[in-house]
Amino acid sequence: MEQQTSHSTIDNPLREGLSLERLPSPCAMVIFGASGDLTRRKLMPALYDLALEGLLPPGFSVIGFARSAKTNDEFRSEVRESIRQFARRTPIDEGLLRNFEEGISYISGDFSSLDDYNRLSEELDRLDRERNTRGNRVYYLATPPVAYAEIAGNLSHQNLVHSLNDERWTRLIVEKPFGHDFNSAKELNETLLQYLAEEQIYRIDHYLGKETVQNMLAFRFANGIFEPIWNRTFIDHVQITVAESIGIENRGGYYDQAGALRDMVQNHMLQLMSLVSMEPPPAFDADSVQDEKVKALRSIRPIKPDEVDHVTVRGQYAEGWVMGNPYPSYRDESRVDPQSVTETFVALKLFIDNWRWAGVPFYLRTGKHLPRRVSEIAIQFHKAPHPPFETSVTESLEPNVLAIRIQPDEGITLKTNAKVPGPSMRLRSVNMGFLYGTSFLVESPDAYERLLLDCMLGDSTLFPRRDGIEASWEPITQILEGWERSGISTLPMYPAGTWGPDEADDFMARDGRLWRQP
Amino acid sequence: MNGASDRYSNQFDPDTALDLEAIEREIAQLWHPDARGADPITSLATRASVLNLIIVANDDEDAAHAQRASEHLSQIHPCRVILFNRVSGSDKSRLSPAIYATCEADGDGPAAPCIERIRIPVNRQMYRQLASLVQPLIIPELPAYLWWPGRPAIADPSFVALARASNLTVIDSLLLGSTQELQSLSDLQAQLPARTVIADLNWQRLQPWRELTAQFFDIRSAQWALTCIREVEIDAGRIDGHALPIQAMMFASWLAHCLNWTPFSARRTRKDRWYIGMRDHSGEHVRIIIRTRPDHGAWAGHLLAMSMSAHQEEGDSSTLSLSRSRESSLIRMHARSGADSATHHAVHHPLLPDEALLVPVLEATTRDHVFDASLEKAIETLDFFQNLEAT
Numbered sequence: 001m002e003q004q005t006s007h008s009t010i011d012n013p014l015r016e017g018l019s020l021e022r023l024p025s026p027c028a029m030v031i032f033g034a035s036g037d038l039t040r041r042k043l044m045p046a047l048y049d050l051a052l053e054g055l056l057p058p059g060f061s062v063i064g065f066a067r068s069a070k071t072n073d074e075f076r077s078e079v080r081e082s083i084r085q086f087a088r089r090t091p092i093d094e095g096l097l098r099n100f101e102e103g104i105s106y107i108s109g110d111f112s113s114l115d116d117y118n119r120l121s122e123e124l125d126r127l128d129r130e131r132n133t134r135g136n137r138v139y140y141l142a143t144p145p146v147a148y149a150e151i152a153g154n155l156s157h158q159n160l161v162h163s164l165n166d167e168r169w170t171r172l173i174v175e176k177p178f179g180h181d182f183n184s185a186k187e188l189n190e191t192l193l194q195y196l197a198e199e200q201i202y203r204i205d206h207y208l209g210k211e212t213v214q215n216m217l218a219f220r221f222a223n224g225i226f227e228p229i230w231n232r233t234f235i236d237h238v239q240i241t242v243a244e245s246i247g248i249e250n251r252g253g254y255y256d257q258a259g260a261l262r263d264m265v266q267n268h269m270l271q272l273m274s275l276v277s278m279e280p281p282p283a284f285d286a287d288s289v290q291d292e293k294v295k296a297l298r299s300i301r302p303i304k305p306d307e308v309d310h311v312t313v314r315g316q317y318a319e320g321w322v323m324g325n326p327y328p329s330y331r332d333e334s335r336v337d338p339q340s341v342t343e344t345f346v347a348l349k350l351f352i353d354n355w356r357w358a359g360v361p362f363y364l365r366t367g368k369h370l371p372r373r374v375s376e377i378a379i380q381f382h383k384a385p386h387p388p389f390e391t392s393v394t395e396s397l398e399p400n401v402l403a404i405r406i407q408p409d410e411g412i413t414l415k416t417n418a419k420v421p422g423p424s425m426r427l428r429s430v431n432m433g434f435l436y437g438t439s440f441l442v443e444s445p446d447a448y449e450r451l452l453l454d455c456m457l458g459d460s461t462l463f464p465r466r467d468g469i470e471a472s473w474e475p476i477t478q479i480l481e482g483w484e485r486s487g488i489s490t491l492p493m494y495p496a497g498t499w500g501p502d503e504a505d506d507f508m509a510r511d512g513r514l515w516r517q518p
Numbered sequence: 519m520n521g522a523s524d525r526y527s528n529q530f531d532p533d534t535a536l537d538l539e540a541i542e543r544e545i546a547q548l549w550h551p552d553a554r555g556a557d558p559i560t561s562l563a564t565r566a567s568v569l570n571l572i573i574v575a576n577d578d579e580d581a582a583h584a585q586r587a588s589e590h591l592s593q594i595h596p597c598r599v600i601l602f603n604r605v606s607g608s609d610k611s612r613l614s615p616a617i618y619a620t621c622e623a624d625g626d627g628p629a630a631p632c633i634e635r636i637r638i639p640v641n642r643q644m645y646r647q648l649a650s651l652v653q654p655l656i657i658p659e660l661p662a663y664l665w666w667p668g669r670p671a672i673a674d675p676s677f678v679a680l681a682r683a684s685n686l687t688v689i690d691s692l693l694l695g696s697t698q699e700l701q702s703l704s705d706l707q708a709q710l711p712a713r714t715v716i717a718d719l720n721w722q723r724l725q726p727w728r729e730l731t732a733q734f735f736d737i738r739s740a741q742w743a744l745t746c747i748r749e750v751e752i753d754a755g756r757i758d759g760h761a762l763p764i765q766a767m768m769f770a771s772w773l774a775h776c777l778n779w780t781p782f783s784a785r786r787t788r789k790d791r792w793y794i795g796m797r798d799h800s801g802e803h804v805r806i807i808i809r810t811r812p813d814h815g816a817w818a819g820h821l822l823a824m825s826m827s828a829h830q831e832e833g834d835s836s837t838l839s840l841s842r843s844r845e846s847s848l849i850r851m852h853a854r855s856g857a858d859s860a861t862h863h864a865v866h867h868p869l870l871p872d873e874a875l876l877v878p879v880l881e882a883t884t885r886d887h888v889f890d891a892s893l894e895k896a897i898e899t900l901d902f903f904q905n906l907e908a909t
Contacts, residue, residue, distance in 0.1 A: 012735045015732050015736070017889075058862070095848045
């Protein structure tokens, strides 16, 4: 069987001067749970956009696998509609779409039925023969997490997983949530690793596919001026905010079991925290980057059960208005326990116990039904040690803040102090903004486009590794255990459309600090 | 991209047409908060600029085209655009420079970083001094890229002087009068400093054809065919005057360079057909046929199809064909190698406007040695034609 190699210029002189690194080798992708929202809204539109960019390999094929009974044509029709509705680049190229559809088929099957995996195997063999997919497979688990182990096991039992030393490659993409605490994440890792090697498992966190998140690495490590001040000597604290204006949107069943800490902090926010706090990697490859991220995560100071209430604040939204629309309280949402103590807002303070960050608090905050959708990392520097101006001038001086905005309006702003024009020395804070989206007006690729392509290319740099997942569950599990011990029956409430409960402000005030209003 | 485009502009008095310091002052003025209607305290203007783009338009039509293209380009390569618009005569009212800053405003929010454009009409006399006009106007410490959107006057001293002052010069060989002008292009390269890059939009148009051809031979079981190619047929849209299409010639020359073929014979066999004989590294004959097809409108001079076949003594054969589909936005690939099943593929590649071709070109920082070598191979091959233009 064939595979492209990184030495293709030697094998193929026509490659001279042509970029190869972003073109995957031929493969087929199987999407388990293909009738779900993720496939419709994200995966298929992302694959179409990759096809439009010429980034899919010849013969690329997709098999949808789900319980719903439908024909190939019905599935293709659904895919066509989803692409028309959600593709990033319009107008749709109808010729290309028809060509893309030729490679799509559907299997109605049960995740537990070995017979259905045999049918899948036959379909994959057909694609190898007829479309030259060459035995290379991506399996995307767009299913409830409870199905992950069973699907991986059945794929392995039916010889649908190639070993690492086979020229044909197999890769498995797993969606969040990856476990519900440290032990379950570890157990899931161990189960999957019975069937696949670590190098074959891609745990997707779509935040890491965002252009600004990657730009943060460029910002930190391609500029010489920031790293010297990126430490406890110059930085007072870091605030990471991931605010959502939406509520739980028909996901009451899932969310009431998960809560904000598991849903957002364990994955997206700790990934952001690791990127902002990691040491410079020696190279920009998967292992080097993951090694540094894991080191940062492992340096998070352990939280003892009796400390949990001092380093966290929970909240739950009450009825209120967000962007002009009324919303019910969390406990009145469908499929939510009316006595639920699941947090829809959480703020916490973490420390990274290493030479660079000793004593610098990292404040993390996330919530549902906050006033606006915004994700940012704000690095607040110490105030100037001795401004040589009159007290009346300096008392209102604000510290410098470097804010990295992830969404919306991706960009970087630096708050500085400047003189107000006029005869007297008056100072005022000024934001200097580098807005990525308005400096480079080209639209960034969707995170799923980037991550699907990386997986097909075998580049796992932007996918958390096993040890990273487990390291991120450790502090989260400590907090969960502390909360469980507290045994409270109600949480501080905040009206939907506000920045969380008053307790969150008190939490910062105790440290003599304020939350930003991003 | 949010919001509406918001423009600020200034028009000079004709008497100050060549006062470059006044132009500089006007640019600075554009960024003054008053000009932007912004709060001088809370809104400190920041600009993102990655390069200077110098455009020389042969006439008003080229200038209008270049202006539209530069607006699109600036979205990806924020830059200062200096557009020289050649005009005839000495009417002072036509020689008035204009300065624009195009900004994206989002609702009531502050204007986002803007793109500066300086448009300077130049008459015959000023045209001779273009290189000296450019230097004071460019943003220092950023590369200067020259784009000549119309038919480039490659041997013109003004063009050469401007190219020498630029880091990269973009031309479009599709607009050259004949394949013989490729020699002038090669001569120009020889005159320029090594740091100066020549980029050809026509070469950029070949990129998907080269990519798809290379993709087929990435498959190991197809690689034997690379040394056994015996025939290549290239079809292109017919050009007025029945000239040999440069794009087709460059594609053939690219194959010849990469596969180490040497030309030994070339002739025009019919009005719309050219034959080139090459020998591969083992001395085997490779026949290359270039044909033109009539009535392809916007596709005149562009590749429409390519097929190649390879044969081994043991009987194995391999074929690869690429063709533009009826929808025109797709290039379809059909290939078969030995006992392997057929490979089908299609890529989106519509007729791209100049601005889309320029986006990757403006990222170039070093010479494309494959382009240089293919150009040399084309010139070497053209020397064998005794009757290139004759019927």
